[in-house]
Structure formats: structure tokens, C-alpha cells
Amino acid sequence: MATYDDRQWILSHIQNSYVTSDDTGLCEVVVQNEPSAASVAEFPCLADSDSPPPHIQDEPPPHSLEIASDMDFVGHRQRSYTDQRLEIMRKEKKNASKIKRITWKHNPAQINENELNELFSRKAVISNVDQTDISRPHQPPPVSLLTRLVQQYPEGIKNPFIEYAKYDGTTHTNVQARRISVYLLLGDNPAPSYPMVVSVVNCHQARVSDLIGLICWLYTKENREPPLRGLVENYALHIAEEDGQVDWDFQALNNRDVIEKFGFNILALVEKKNVPEVSKDIVVTLNVAGGAFSKITVENYDITLKEILSRTITKRKDMGRIIDAGLDYHLERENEPGIALDPEKTLADVNCTEFAVVRDNSKRIDLPLDPSNMSTVEATLYRSYKVTWLLKLGKCEACLGISGDKFEIHPLQQKMGGAFLPLRTPHAVTYNMELVVDCSRKAEKKGKMEIQVTCQGENRFKDYLFECEAKIGQEILDKCKHIFDLRTSTARKEFWREKKPFRRHNSLSMRHRPRTANHANEV
Amino acid sequence: MSSDESGDQVILATASYDHNIKLWQAHSGICQRTLQHNESQVNAMEITPDRQLLAAAGYQHIRMYDINSSAPNPVINYEGVSKNVTAVGFQEDGKSRNLHVSRIFQVSAPVNCACLHPNQAELFVGDQSGVIHIWDVKTEHNEQLIPEPDASIQSIAIDPEGTYMAAVNNKGKCYVWRLSGGTGDTPITLTPTKSLLAHNKYALKVKFSPDSTMMVTTSADHTAKIWKTADFSQMTELRDSSQRWVWDVAFSADSQHVVTGSSDNTARLWSVETGEVKREYSGHQKTISAIAFRDVLYS
Known part of the structure; x- marks a missing residue:
């Protein structure tokens, strides 16, 4: 190769190769950045009189340290852009060969009269009006295939997919x-x-x-x-x-x-083997601290837990108040206490419809469920009971929440059907436990128990009637009795003073109590 | 309907700025095929009278696609035009011959649209400077009409009976002439009949219904309007909240439905009578710039 005669080139090449293959970085110290002809002269063995003439100025320098060789040829070399482009062109060419190409050319030759007449002569215009009037005077207007098909499938193709x-x-x-x-x-x-x-x-x-x-x-x-x-x-x-x-x-x-x-x-x-019920609405149960729960219906499994939680909060005023106070809630699986679920996950992701709503930084306490030996301390803990609220004009499913200081009635969403539906769902009711003056059994039959809870309203006593399983009823009665024993209240005293003539010491026994002026049945 | 012979099949094609042409099953809204129209948008489309080929006019080309094959590429490519091809159409019997007859009609301003008179001999050409040229292809005799100076003619249509010619311009105006003559040796005479402000923005397209009783105009005001040709009063307005500029329109063979293509990447099938959207054709990634539609009429 001619360039091997060029000592300058060889020197430059050696330098370049050294730089590009040097991993230590030492080259930067050793190699001068711009070796000139003078540096060649420093090596007398290289300085030779018959060296080719020095490079012409406008030529690029014989080497460039910027050029970095690719030392690691690992695996496949990428196909070059040109190569790829060529293949695309080959394909296009192959496709193009199937396409007939007609190029517009101006044809200066005169066209003879016959051809002109044949090609461009005026034709008779067919008039629809004449046709319909003469040939088919009383026929309905023609229908097109599209119109037929559109009518045939008025809703389009009914394919759910x-x-x-x-x-x-x-x-x-x-x-x-x-x-x-x-x-x-x-x-x-x-x-x-x-x-x-x-x-x-x-x-x-x-x-x-x-x-x-x-x-x-x-x-x-x-x-x-x-x-x-x-x-x-x-x-x-x-x-x-x-x-x-x-x-x-x-x-x-x-x-x-x-x-x-x-x-x-x-x-x-x-x-899928166990397909979730093909019902449009999915009911999600959310157990709130203490045992109260909300059931909310959602449209599909794509709803996020965050959304479920926020819906629950808007539904439950007590939670709303806590949110307002700056605390937050998270969801846990009902059967996995202590493991918070990611609020961004969807119902489908967690594959569960029963959750516990837990206040952040709080823990769930598993309550002992045996009511017979309920201690007084346990009695003051919040518990919720599912009961049927008997109203004057019907009944509705409700959730009773009883704790040491609160008595709550949350009407649940109505199931459709049933003869005794109230005209509208009653509002939720909350009393301070101090204002709950009595809790008694009204009747018991076929495993069901009717309970009457009397509370002091603004200016009168109100009775609330509930029906529930006998076991739950007994639990409610026990719980109330414990709470009454534990916490006295003026309202209760007043109630009993007023009721003195009819007073029964055992409020849990059957009794019949006539109404007084300021005593009304809650409707 | 895909198994049917092409002769009695509804053909609906939409072309989009995404460089694709889609063929749809018109009554279901399902896309059946996608054709490639590389390197250019489609300015106009037409189906040959024998329903075998689809012509798409784009930049420097008219490409012909075989409607009944499954190939996404064109079968014929007409080239040699230096700029955009803005209109494409066929003579009614659509004869294709090996004759190399050329006719060039030179206009001083860019040509926006063209429409062949049903007598198959006169071509009406609208240009950007607002001139309508009436060109007799055989004699090369031509006349000019200027309804409104400097208002670009966007679209011209002549009804199938050859009684009306309508032109819309970029001011939203629609001009209608009554046509007479044009058969045998009698020249066509035009009588101005009506000028109406069809839209408040750019008008884009005008078409007559196959039964000549209706005219449809489309516009940048996101609507298409259907007019009665009896008195050119408005009959139905085709409006949809998501619809944008309506670029192209076509009537069904029985004049009961209308298909529109819009900038919202969607084509719609409307009932002429009620103005309801009956079907939507969605699948394009960009503006639908042209549609071609062939229906079958049962009598």
C-alpha cells in the first residue's frame, strides 16, 4: 500500500491505533495531541530525505483522535441503514412490478371526426321523472341494498365483541x-x-x-x-x-x-370455572371499624379501590367527619388484617369483594363474638348488627351500630320487591348513648325477636322497633344493659321517673306500656 | 355480504390523511380491508361503473385498486402529472381503451374540482380564482362563468337528470343554475336560479341525490345540509357533536341515506329524513379526506 511509504502516516496510524485501543487512558498523557512533521524529525531513523512531500494544507489531517474504533464486536452486527433501505426498495420494486404504470403523454395527433363522435358525443340524459311517471306510475319508490340492510339490522350487528x-x-x-x-x-x-x-x-x-x-x-x-x-x-x-x-x-x-x-x-x-355471578351490579361489603358495614354496589370490576373507598366515605357521614379531621382510611382484605391494599388496584386485581376499612395508623381488633360472656368493657366497644327496621308503613333493612357512647341506625339499600317497602328509605339516625333510655324485647317467635329501643328526642321519647335473629337480639339487649349499667344518664332517669307507675325492673321482659303525651312511635 | 358478487354489493371506501384507504361493510360499520396509498393523501375517489376498480387521486398520481382482490397495493398507477390531482371521474360506461387520446384544458388558476355533465360531453371545471369553465370536450369550445369573483370554487355538481348545476365556494355560498339544452347539437344554456348562503364557513362539497330531488352541501362549520331541489329550502341538517370539517359526502342509490367523511377521522351514515346517525365508521388515524360509495338499487 502506497501509504506505507509515508512515515508520517505510519506514525500517525500507530498513534491512532494506540489511542483507540488504550483502555487505561494513559494515551492522553503520552501522546501529543498534534504531532507535526517536527515530531517525526525527532526520530532520526524515520526522518528521511525521500519522504513524500508534506501534506497539502487543505487535506484533512492524516489522523483524527475523534475516530473511535468499535472494539467490541459482540454478537450480530447491526444491519446498516443503507442495507435496510435497499431491502425496502427491493420490496417496493417487486410490488411496483405488479402495478401497471400509465404515464400521461400529450398526443398531438389530430383525432378524426369519427373517433371524436364516438368518444365525446353528447348522450341523451335519462330522466328519472319520465321513467317513474310513465312506466311505473303507482309503484313505491325503489329501495337500495344499503337501506334494506340498515333496516334489517337496525342496531347494527349485535355482536357484543x-x-x-x-x-x-x-x-x-x-x-x-x-x-x-x-x-x-x-x-x-x-x-x-x-x-x-x-x-x-x-x-x-x-x-x-x-x-x-x-x-x-x-x-x-x-x-x-x-x-x-x-x-x-x-x-x-x-x-x-x-x-x-x-x-x-x-x-x-x-x-x-x-x-x-x-x-x-x-x-x-x-x-373460567367459577365465573362471578353474571349480574350487572357487584355488591362490595366494607366493614368499618367496630363491626358496622356498608354495602355499595359498583358497575364493574374495573373500579379502583380508591374509588370504592371514596364512595363509602361519601355514604358514611361518620367517616366523612374523620376525613375532615385530616385522617385517612385505607382498605384491607377482610381476612388479612394489617395488610393495606394499593388504592390504585382494581376490584379485578384484588379479586375480593369484602374489605375492611381501616383508619390509617390504626389496627383492626378482632372482637370476641361470644355474646353470653360479654364483659362490660367489651360492651362499650362499637358493634354493628344487621336488623330489620320496623316502621309504621313498612320495614327496611338496617344496620344498628351500638357503642359506649353512640347508638346509630343506618338504613341499608333496599332490595327490590317485597310487599312492605316503605315509600322511601328513612334517614339514618344517631343518638348519644345517654339519650337511649330503654331497650327491651317486645316479642319473640320462630327464632326472630322484636326489640324496642326508646330514645329521647328533642321534646319527646321515641320508640324504634327492630326485628332480628333471636341470637343477635339477645346480644343487643345484653350490650345495652351493660352500657346502661355502666353509664347513667339524666335522660334515662327522667324516663323511668315518668314511667314509674308502669315500671318494670326487668326491662328485658315482656311488657306493655301505654303511651304518654310526650311519647310517640317513630315512623 | 363479502361473499356476494361485486355487482350486487354495497361498496364504501374512505380515504384518509393516514395514507390508508379502508373498505367498509356499510351496514355494520366493520372495516373489511385496508389499502395502502403511500406517500400521498387522497384528494378524490371514485369507483368505476363496473364496480371492479377504485380510483384514488393523490399527489402526482391516480392509483387504481382492485376492489375484489385482497392485495393492499394498487393495480394501475397513472402518473405524469406534476402536481395534485384534485378530481377524478369516469364516463358513464367507463370504457377503457387502448386509444391514446388526450385532451388538456388549460386554466390560469389551480383547478379545485370538475364535474361531467350527464350528457358525457361537457366538463364543468371550478378553479381557485372563482371561475367555472364549461368545456366541451369534443369541440374544445369553452365558456366561463364567474358567480363571485375571487371566491374559490370548491365543488361543482350536476344532478343526474341534467337540470341543475350547483357550485359552492369558500365563502359558504351555493349558486344554482338551471340547465337546458346540451343534447344533440343544441348548446347548454344556463339560467341563474338561486344563490343561497348554505354555510357560514367554507363550503367543501356539493352533490345531488340520484333521484335529483335533493342536494347536499358540506362545510367547515362541522355540518352537512340537505336541500330540496324543488325550492332549495333546507330539509335536514346533519350535525354531530364530535363531527369536524365534513370533507366528502355521498348519497345512497335510493337517496334515503347519506355518507359523510370528516376531520374527526370518522365517516358517518345518516338518515336523510331524520338526520340521525345510523352508523359510524371509525378506524382511520387521521382526517377522512375522500369517500367513494356505490349502492345497489332494487326497483
């Missing part, structure tokens, strides 16, 4: 699609022999539930048998082997995850 059709890769071209083979384990076909190939687009957005929807959409579109039962929620995607064997060691893919997250291209669609 149509919303997932947009993920179908076969209807897109410029978008990158991913092909996933899905074995369908539906109905009585435990081992399908061949998979359904699904092409999915928008993998970075589409979730597993969308993929299930797309599979269902393609399945129903092809009118496959057996027909699908239920909606997307009834199916789960599992990882499968190439021969269609489901890998049961792994859990089903989480419905909320995006498809991009998974590298598996062979999956199996499996019908």
Missing part, C-alpha cells in the same frame, strides 16, 4: 401487527388440535382483556361452534405449549396488563 374488532390486525396494513396462536379450550373440546391465529395491533395499548375480546370477536364472526357463553370476563388466557398443552403451573394472564408485556405467542383461551 364488536368493540374489539379494532384490534384485528388483518384489517390494518401500515401498522405493525403481532400474530398470536390461540388454542381454544371451549365447551367439551379439552384438546383442540390446531390454534386460531390472531393478529393484534396496538399491542402497547391493548390489554389482555382486549385480546380475549378480539378472539371472541373473530370466533363469533366465523360462527364457530360451540357458541360462546358470556362475555370477556368469562374467559382467561393461559400460557400454552406449542402443541396446545396449557401450562397450568402459571396463572392466567392478568386481564389488565398490556399485551406488549408478554413475549408468549402461544396462548390458550380457557373458560
Whole structure:
């Protein structure tokens, strides 16, 4: 090579190679940045008279320390841009060869009269009016195929999976699609022999539930048998082997995850065994501290725990007050005390509908449930009881909350139907325990007990009637008795003074009490 | 309907700035196929009278796609035009011949639209300077009409019976002429009939219904309006809260439905009578700039 004659070049090359291969960084100290012809002269052996003439000024310097060689050729070398571009061009060329190209050329030749007449002569205009008037005077106006089809399917195609059709890769071209083979384990076909190939687009957005929807959409579109039962929620995607064997060691893919997250291209669609009830509303039970609970209905499993909590708080004034005071709540699984759940998770993620609402920095205390030996200390702890509130014009489900200082009645959401529904749900009622003057058994039959609780209202005593299981009733009576014993109150004294002629020492026994002027039954 | 012969099938194609053309099952709103229209938007689309090919006019090209194959690429590419092709249409019998007959009609301003008279001989061309040119293709004789100077003509339409010609401009105005003559050797005469402020913004398209009883105009004011040709009074307004500029419109064969394509990436099927949206066609990523629609009429 000619350049080997150039000592300057060789020196420069050695320097350059040294710099680019030096990992220690020592080169920066050793090598001068701009070796000149003078530096060559320092090595007398190299300085030779027949050295080629010095480089012309406008040429770039013979070396550049900026050039860094790529020392680590590990694995594949990336295909160059040119290479990729060339392949695209090759493909385009191949496609283009299928396209007939017609280029506009100006044709200066005169066209003869015959051709002109044939091509551009005026034609008769067909008038619709004349036709309808003459040939078909009394026929209804014609109908088009589109109109027929639109009328035939007034609501469009009633396929519940149509919303997932947009993920179908076969209807897109410029978008990158991913092909996933899905074995369908539906109905009585435990081992399908061949998979359904699904092409999915928008993998970075589409979730597993969308993929299930797309599979269902393609399945129903092809009118496959057996027909699908239920909606997307009834199916789960599992990882499968190439021969269609489901890998049961792994859990089903989480419905909320995006498809991009998974590298598996062979999956199996499996019908869920214990499908949650196909009811539109999902009832979530939230047990509040002490035993009171709220039941709220949510529309779907995609609701976040945060939202459930905030709905509960808006429903429960007592919690609202605590929130206002600057404290916050979190949710725990009912059966896992002490483990706070992430509020951003959805109901589907936690797969549970019974929660405990726990104040931050608080702990749940598991209350002893044996009522027979309820201690006085336990009696003052908050407990809630599910009872039926007997009103004058009907009854409703309610939750009694009794603690050492409060007596609460929370009407629960009404179940539809039933003959004795009140016209509207009564308001929740809260009394200070001091104002609760009496709690007595009114009747007991067939395992049910009727309890009457008397409270002092603004200017009169009010009676509240409840019906509940005898066991719960007994517990309520015991609890109240304990609390009454523990805490005296003026209102109670006044009540008993007023009732003196009819006073029974055992308030828990059956009794009949006539009304007084300032005593009314709560409606 | 996909199994049906192309002859008795409803064809609905929408073209979008996303460089795709989509073919839809019109009554269900399902996208059946997507065609590629690389490197250019589509300015206008038309289906050949024999329903075999779809012509898409874009920048420097008219591309023809085979409607009945599954290939996403065009089969014929007409080229040699240096700028955008803004209008495309076919003669009614759509004869394709090997004759190389060319006709060029030179206009001093950019051509926005063109419309062939039903007599298949006169071409009406609207340009950006506000001139409507009436060009007899055979004799190359031409006349000019200027309804409103310097108001760009956006679209021209002639009803299938050849009785009216309508043109809309960028001021939202719609001008209507009554046509007579144009058969045999009698020249076409135009009588100004009506000028109406159809929209308060840019008007984009005007079309007549196949039964010639209605006219539809679309606009940048997010609506399309249907007018009666009897007295050019407004009949229905097609408005939807999410609809944006309405770029193109087409009537069904029985004049009972209208399809529109809009900047909100959605095409809609409307009932002419009630103005309700019957179907929506969504799937495009960008503005729908052109639609082509062929229905089948049963008598």
C-alpha cells in the first residue's frame, strides 16, 4: 500500500491505533495531541530525505483522535441503514412490478371526426321523472341494498365483541401487527388440535382483556361452534405449549396488563370455572371499624379501590367527619388484617369483594363474638348488627351500630320487591348513648325477636322497633344493659321517673306500656 | 355480504390523511380491508361503473385498486402529472381503451374540482380564482362563468337528470343554475336560479341525490345540509357533536341515506329524513379526506 511509504502516516496510524485501543487512558498523557512533521524529525531513523512531500494544507489531517474504533464486536452486527433501505426498495420494486404504470403523454395527433363522435358525443340524459311517471306510475319508490340492510339490522350487528374488532390486525396494513396462536379450550373440546391465529395491533395499548375480546370477536364472526357463553370476563388466557398443552403451573394472564408485556405467542383461551355471578351490579361489603358495614354496589370490576373507598366515605357521614379531621382510611382484605391494599388496584386485581376499612395508623381488633360472656368493657366497644327496621308503613333493612357512647341506625339499600317497602328509605339516625333510655324485647317467635329501643328526642321519647335473629337480639339487649349499667344518664332517669307507675325492673321482659303525651312511635 | 358478487354489493371506501384507504361493510360499520396509498393523501375517489376498480387521486398520481382482490397495493398507477390531482371521474360506461387520446384544458388558476355533465360531453371545471369553465370536450369550445369573483370554487355538481348545476365556494355560498339544452347539437344554456348562503364557513362539497330531488352541501362549520331541489329550502341538517370539517359526502342509490367523511377521522351514515346517525365508521388515524360509495338499487 502506497501509504506505507509515508512515515508520517505510519506514525500517525500507530498513534491512532494506540489511542483507540488504550483502555487505561494513559494515551492522553503520552501522546501529543498534534504531532507535526517536527515530531517525526525527532526520530532520526524515520526522518528521511525521500519522504513524500508534506501534506497539502487543505487535506484533512492524516489522523483524527475523534475516530473511535468499535472494539467490541459482540454478537450480530447491526444491519446498516443503507442495507435496510435497499431491502425496502427491493420490496417496493417487486410490488411496483405488479402495478401497471400509465404515464400521461400529450398526443398531438389530430383525432378524426369519427373517433371524436364516438368518444365525446353528447348522450341523451335519462330522466328519472319520465321513467317513474310513465312506466311505473303507482309503484313505491325503489329501495337500495344499503337501506334494506340498515333496516334489517337496525342496531347494527349485535355482536357484543364488536368493540374489539379494532384490534384485528388483518384489517390494518401500515401498522405493525403481532400474530398470536390461540388454542381454544371451549365447551367439551379439552384438546383442540390446531390454534386460531390472531393478529393484534396496538399491542402497547391493548390489554389482555382486549385480546380475549378480539378472539371472541373473530370466533363469533366465523360462527364457530360451540357458541360462546358470556362475555370477556368469562374467559382467561393461559400460557400454552406449542402443541396446545396449557401450562397450568402459571396463572392466567392478568386481564389488565398490556399485551406488549408478554413475549408468549402461544396462548390458550380457557373458560373460567367459577365465573362471578353474571349480574350487572357487584355488591362490595366494607366493614368499618367496630363491626358496622356498608354495602355499595359498583358497575364493574374495573373500579379502583380508591374509588370504592371514596364512595363509602361519601355514604358514611361518620367517616366523612374523620376525613375532615385530616385522617385517612385505607382498605384491607377482610381476612388479612394489617395488610393495606394499593388504592390504585382494581376490584379485578384484588379479586375480593369484602374489605375492611381501616383508619390509617390504626389496627383492626378482632372482637370476641361470644355474646353470653360479654364483659362490660367489651360492651362499650362499637358493634354493628344487621336488623330489620320496623316502621309504621313498612320495614327496611338496617344496620344498628351500638357503642359506649353512640347508638346509630343506618338504613341499608333496599332490595327490590317485597310487599312492605316503605315509600322511601328513612334517614339514618344517631343518638348519644345517654339519650337511649330503654331497650327491651317486645316479642319473640320462630327464632326472630322484636326489640324496642326508646330514645329521647328533642321534646319527646321515641320508640324504634327492630326485628332480628333471636341470637343477635339477645346480644343487643345484653350490650345495652351493660352500657346502661355502666353509664347513667339524666335522660334515662327522667324516663323511668315518668314511667314509674308502669315500671318494670326487668326491662328485658315482656311488657306493655301505654303511651304518654310526650311519647310517640317513630315512623 | 363479502361473499356476494361485486355487482350486487354495497361498496364504501374512505380515504384518509393516514395514507390508508379502508373498505367498509356499510351496514355494520366493520372495516373489511385496508389499502395502502403511500406517500400521498387522497384528494378524490371514485369507483368505476363496473364496480371492479377504485380510483384514488393523490399527489402526482391516480392509483387504481382492485376492489375484489385482497392485495393492499394498487393495480394501475397513472402518473405524469406534476402536481395534485384534485378530481377524478369516469364516463358513464367507463370504457377503457387502448386509444391514446388526450385532451388538456388549460386554466390560469389551480383547478379545485370538475364535474361531467350527464350528457358525457361537457366538463364543468371550478378553479381557485372563482371561475367555472364549461368545456366541451369534443369541440374544445369553452365558456366561463364567474358567480363571485375571487371566491374559490370548491365543488361543482350536476344532478343526474341534467337540470341543475350547483357550485359552492369558500365563502359558504351555493349558486344554482338551471340547465337546458346540451343534447344533440343544441348548446347548454344556463339560467341563474338561486344563490343561497348554505354555510357560514367554507363550503367543501356539493352533490345531488340520484333521484335529483335533493342536494347536499358540506362545510367547515362541522355540518352537512340537505336541500330540496324543488325550492332549495333546507330539509335536514346533519350535525354531530364530535363531527369536524365534513370533507366528502355521498348519497345512497335510493337517496334515503347519506355518507359523510370528516376531520374527526370518522365517516358517518345518516338518515336523510331524520338526520340521525345510523352508523359510524371509525378506524382511520387521521382526517377522512375522500369517500367513494356505490349502492345497489332494487326497483
